[in-house]
Amino acid sequence: MTGVAVHLKGLRRTFGSVHALDNLDLAIAPGELIALLGPSGCGKTTALRVLAGLEDADSGQVLVDGRDITPLPASKRDMGMVFQAYSLFPHLNALDNVKFGLSLRGRSRSATRAQDMLDLVGLGGFAARFPHQLSGGQQQRVALARALAIEPRVLLLDEPLSALDAKVRVQLRDEIRRIQTEVGTTTLFVTHDQEEALAVADRVGVMRAGRLEQLAAPAEIYQSPASAFVAEFVGLSNRLPGTVAGDEIEVLGHRLPLITPASSPPSATALVRPESVLVEPDPDGEARVLTTSFLGPISKVTVTVGEVVVVAQVASDRLASLPAGAPVRVTLAPSPVALA
Structure with missing residues (x-):
């Protein structure tokens, strides 16, 4: 047919x-x-x-x-x-x-x-x-x-x-x-x-x-x-404060490319996917693990970076190294992001 x-x-x-x-x-x-x-x-x-x-x-x-x-x-x-x-x-x-x-x-x-x-x-x-x-x-x-x-x-x-x-x-x-x-x-x-x-x-x-x-x-x-609207409706996104400079936005000390160059004021909110958030144990890290949720092969880890709450996706076999309260280092992958 x-x-x-x-x-x-x-x-x-x-x-x-x-x-x-x-x-x-x-x-x-x-x-x-x-x-x-x-x-x-x-x-x-x-x-x-x-x-x-x-x-x-x-x-x-x-x-x-x-x-x-x-x-x-x-x-x-x-x-x-x-x-x-x-x-x-x-x-x-x-x-x-x-x-x-x-x-x-x-x-x-x-x-x-x-x-x-x-x-x-x-x-x-x-x-x-x-x-x-x-x-x-x-x-x-x-x-x-x-x-x-x-x-x-x-x-x-x-x-x-x-x-x-x-x-x-x-x-x-x-x-x-x-x-x-x-x-x-x-x-x-x-x-x-x-x-x-x-x-x-x-x-x-x-x-x-x-x-x-x-x-x-x-x-x-x-x-x-x-x-x-599309960014937030399709998939999960963190809403993270940042500063726009041209076609990039600085978020948590990381410069991320924007999907669409912004005409907005310098202060803006970036929509960052949880899989773009990398969390590593670090005794000197300024972030702290808030909670973890086991979801099968991939689990959710919620961390605090100062007053900012960030959700990350990690392989579940890493949860043991990321207990609640543990100090961690948070890195953002340089993936293009949308603005809220």
């Missing part, structure tokens, strides 16, 4: 005084997976629903493969959808659930196609099971198979993993990416989970108040955020 281009062009949608979409412009390349990320109320689900035809925009256009489909109802848009709620028919087994959309379209060989889709999502041996006999993750795989079975031109995923436990969520997000890459369907994935968005998407769109703050590859979103 070859993906199609999608363009949400100048979309506006208001609910009373709230601008759910504020002149949103989003272009998705054929076969691309875009993840829309942002806090509740930012407009990401509204954008998906407008694309699906489940919500009308006040103005703007929805273009698919260059064709304006804005006037078309959802039933005529040829899109597959997977929601947070699996919405499987409890009286149908897995195979018949997947066949349902095919049957409505009068597709021949619908049983073969449905079985192929169950095989694709790793449930080939579960065709005869009913939803109550499947785990949450398995039910969501059936829902994904059903959406793909009709060979939609666009696949829409609205927080499809948020109801699952952490381990299943990670497994299924990787499966979704594998399947989407294999099938090649243009996909819009809406989530509030930043790790999920960074893991599955070709590009991530960070939304705020109905607008795109930034649309870029996951690594660029994380390493070169276009605004303080």
Whole structure:
């Protein structure tokens, strides 16, 4: 299957005084997976629903493969959808659930196609099971198979993993990416989970108040955020006081390059990632370990440098050398930083 281009062009949608979409412009390349990320109320689900035809925009256009489909109802848009709620028919087994959309379209060989889709999502041996006999993750795989079975031109995923436990969520997000890459369907994935968005998407769109703050590859979103909002929303950041000089800022005695040259006053706040903070035991160090938190392979160490509190990420096997109260030396890696 070859993906199609999608363009949400100048979309506006208001609910009373709230601008759910504020002149949103989003272009998705054929076969691309875009993840829309942002806090509740930012407009990401509204954008998906407008694309699906489940919500009308006040103005703007929805273009698919260059064709304006804005006037078309959802039933005529040829899109597959997977929601947070699996919405499987409890009286149908897995195979018949997947066949349902095919049957409505009068597709021949619908049983073969449905079985192929169950095989694709790793449930080939579960065709005869009913939803109550499947785990949450398995039910969501059936829902994904059903959406793909009709060979939609666009696949829409609205927080499809948020109801699952952490381990299943990670497994299924990787499966979704594998399947989407294999099938090649243009996909819009809406989530509030930043790790999920960074893991599955070709590009991530960070939304705020109905607008795109930034649309870029996951690594660029994380390493070169276009605004303080993106820097703080995607990943954790220390807010550290510093002094701006040209295209650098001096923080805790270290000169760090700025992602964007500042036009702000000399005194500013730098957003420094915890992984850019290096903590070493030092009997002469002026910093002190405040607390440590074991988080698996990587742990969190909070230190005080004078009156400034700094959070660092360290390998967990180093925690024994960094007990609470221990004197340490803090060094900042020369990674580019954003300003708050």
